[in-house]
Amino acid sequence: MDKDDKDEKPPVKTATFGATMKAVFWSFFGVRKRRDYEHDAANLNPIHVIVGGLIGVALFIGILVVVVRMVVAKS
Template identity: 85%
Template sequence: MSGPKKAGFGATMKAVFWSFFGVRKRKDYEHDAANLNPVYVIVGGLIGAAVFIGILLFVVRMAVAK
């Protein structure tokens, strides 16, 4: 018998986004803990951090340019 189905990369990115945002229901957290692929979580976290830093740099450059 196979174990629980692992979540795909899209579902992992959604979970990472909500983690960055800081809002997560306990039921959803428990579901994520059981179904997310740890490699996807690490890659998603790195992508999320890169996007966050890119947005911050863009905002700072726009503020300094004016």
């Protein structure tokens, strides 16, 4: 076994887009364990986080618009 073999770290596995969406979903509620946060910070792709955040915001705004239209229509 070479000396260089000991210094090599295993490749870091990046999270899937689904795992990123799950992390973004829980971050909207502000509920995240420190262990999960550290795992996400090490494995999430920043582009996936941005896209997931934009999707989450669009869904949130869409839900608010639907709720407001339902309330206004009943008035």
